Amino acid sequence: MTWTAWRQQAQDFVDASISRLMRDEVFDFFAGHVDPLWTRRRILVEVTAMHAVGGDVLSLRLRSHHRLTPGPAGRHIELCAVIDGVRVCRSYTPLFIGEHELEVGIKKISHGRFSSWIHSQLHVGDLLEIGQIYGQAALSALTIEQTPALIAAGSGMTLAMAMLYDFAERRRMQPVRLLQYARSADDLVYLEELAVLQQRLPHLQVFFALTQKPDSSTPLHGHFDATHWQALDLPADSPVLVCGPAGLVDAVQEVLHDLGHRGEMHVEAYHRDLHMAPDGAAVTVRVKDRAVAMTTQQLLLESLEDAGLQPAYGCRQGICMSCTCRKLQGRVQNAIDGSISEEGEEDIRLCISRPLTDIDLSL
Ligand code: FES
Structure with missing residues (x-):
């Protein structure tokens, strides 16, 4: 048995037995001295290899202590890093997900904060955080007789x-x-x-x-x-x-x-062009006990984050539904297709919605 496999087994044993007796933060403090990836509150991954694959795309090989969920192609995963003191996350499609390893390709986007940081600041041995794996298999009904x-x-x-x-x-x-x-x-x-x-x-x-x-x-x-x-x-x-x-x-x-x-x-x-509200009128978004000032040209998710709130999110492209929340009243515009909602209660996706009037949200 290799040292890595032996260590994994020992850590699994501790995870399954005595670790449950400790609070997460206490466990993370002590386990982190043994292996920085051995955490319970967050899933950290170590960059074990990185190489350019052409066209401004950088491939990252990542190792996890936690057991991942291998599965079909087409799912997405959130990668997070602390950049200039701010936690920034983006979603990517892994090339593969193994039990303790995955690979992602990250294209450098001009003015893309996360991808630019990955391309210029990340090194082998650094740690990133990963979030949920979500989404469905692509072409799930494909048979061996068909040619996709x-x-x-x-x-x-x-x-x-x-x-x-x-x-x-x-x-x-x-x-x-x-x-x-x-x-x-x-x-x-x-x-x-x-x-x-x-x-x-x-x-x-x-x-x-x-x-x-x-x-x-x-x-x-x-x-x-x-x-x-x-x-x-x-x-x-x-x-x-x-x-x-x-x-x-x-x-x-x-x-x-x-x-x-x-x-x-x-x-x-x-990079689908987003529909833009015709004016930039000032509106107020009421959420919990906060009143957040925005304009009709801003997206709800970004503006709520700028105001210090932390709504759930995944893809930030209107695909995964992670950011869905209940609008209690007010009108919003879907920035992807330009459609305008009713006044009353309904579920909306924060990442692709702009407020057209004052609105109340239940987060
Ligand atoms: S974050 Fe995925 S739909 Fe909004």
């Missing part, structure tokens, strides 16, 4: 890679097509990892499309259109996963709709 198309760009490639690692682990003979979009050949990501996956998945076919700088090595160029779909040579009922910027996702949905596609489609869009 995975269409992805930028940070959306982490979900496509998670699917491919899942196939390599659980169904090596799965036929699958991957179509990766990037502005130029230099912006393509995970090329080395894809070459390794092609050895493990004999029926994986990889296509690249360059949108701005065509290259003779990639026959597809420009944005997704009917010719790109035809290049994949798939029947109209093939399952499709599309993950990337909203422009790519919208194009795939429109083109496939026009072509009569009738297979399952799993969609994840990033």
Whole structure:
């Protein structure tokens, strides 16, 4: 038995027996001297490896003392760090989750506080905190007789890679097509990892499309259109996963709709333009015994956090429902689709809601 496995067993024994006799903070104080990851109040992970995978994406390998929940691709996890004294969290799609290990890919977003800090300040050996794992398996109804198309760009490639690692682990003979979009050949990501996956998945076919700088090595160029779909040579009922910027996702949905596609489609869009309220009128949001001043152009989650409140949240993109709370009265606008709520009681998602009037919330 290795030292790591022996230590894990010993820690599991302590966890299951005497640790329950102590308060969490007391346990964390003493256990932290043995292993900084051995905590009960928070789940800490250690960065054990990090490497660039192209296109401003950094891959992090993380080790956890706690037992994680391995499972299908498509779920999300929250990563948190203390940056300039403030705890900042963001959600990512892990490439894989093992019992005590996971890997995430983090694309550097210009002006992105968390991703910029990860790219410039994080080192091997540092600790991060992880939150809940949430979300559903992508393409859960897929069978081995079907050939799914995975269409992805930028940070959306982490979900496509998670699917491919899942196939390599659980169904090596799965036929699958991957179509990766990037502005130029230099912006393509995970090329080395894809070459390794092609050895493990004999029926994986990889296509690249360059949108701005065509290259003779990639026959597809420009944005997704009917010719790109035809290049994949798939029947109209093939399952499709599309993950990337909203422009790519919208194009795939429109083109496939026009072509009569009738297979399952799993969609994840990033950087969708938010609807903006026409004015920036001042409003008051009453929550608990606080009155928070905002404008109609601010999102509720961000403004409540700025006011020192700590509402629950996960993806911050309107996907996971973690930030759902009860609005008691007042109107809000859904910043994703622009729809406007009724006056009365209803559940709203704080991360994508703007107040259009004074509102009362039950947090
Ligand atoms: S944080 Fe996920 S829906 Fe709001």
